[in-house]
Amino acid sequence: MSICLIIxxxxxxxxxTKNTLMFGKTGGFKTTFGICCALMIHTIAAVAGLSxxxxxxxxxxxxxxYVGAIYLIYLGVKVMASIRKSEAADRVGTTAVKSKTYKSGFLQGFFTNxxxxxIAVFFLTFLPQFLAPGHNTFIPFFIMGGTYLLLTAVWFIFYILLIDHVSSFMKKPSTERFVQAITGIVLIGFGLKLAIEKE
Incomplete structure (x- = not known):
């Protein structure tokens, strides 16, 4: 069940996907590290009862x-806007736009998660099913949260390496901008879906 949710x-x-295609494995790994750090906070919050x-x-x-939805929409709009900046950068031969986006990969992964x-709902509805009632749940919950984090890291590392391996034909600027456009639309869509979904 956890594997299905992760993939x-x-x-x-x-x-x-976007950061790996644009900045290679390092960009993808930065994003994944941000995601894993956020998952660690979710785990600690669940153990402490904050979730x-x-x-x-x-x-x-x-x-x-709503903050999460706004952030996703913001990222989507930012990605879409960066397409025009990327076109302008290509014309003048600068990489400033990419450099700035590259450095924010960790934060994008962190705040998105x-x-x-x-994620908090998952930690409180799925994981407790494997806890023995009447026993101390701190250590078992922390272990399960850590296991979920580890599985997430392993999956995304495999996913990043796979994308990087097959992305050689996608290095053209026009193809990169197409990927950015798709990613922007997807992020805005996820943000709107999260905002209008009922709890």
Whole structure:
């Protein structure tokens, strides 16, 4: 079940795909590291009971949901806007736009995952099924959260290496801009879906 949720395409996959195609393995690994750091915070929050507070509070859940939706839409719009900047950069022969985006890969992965309330819901609805009632849940919950993080890291490393291996034919500027456009549309779509979805 966890594997299916990890490999199911979502905002994490979209942003990792875009950064890997544009900046190679290093860009993808930076994004994945950000995703894993966010998952660690989700794990700690679940163990400390903060995730339960968020899930039970309609207000807090809605705040995080809408902030996450706004961030995804912002990323999507930013990606779309960068296409025009990329075209201008190609004409004058500068890589400033790419350099700035490259450095933000970690933060994109981090906030995309951290601001997704569905991760908190998953940690509190799926993982507790494997906990023995009446026992201390701190260590088992932390181990399961760490296992989920490890599986996520392994999957994205494999995914990044696969994309990097087959992306040699996608290095043309026009192809990169097409990938950016698709990613922007996908991120905006995920943001709108998250905003209008009922809890």
């Amino acid at each position: 199911l395409p979502g905002p994490d996959t979209a942003i990792t 339960a507070l968020i899930v039970k509070s309609a207000f807090l859940f809605s705040v995080i949901k 951290l601001l997704n309330p569905k």
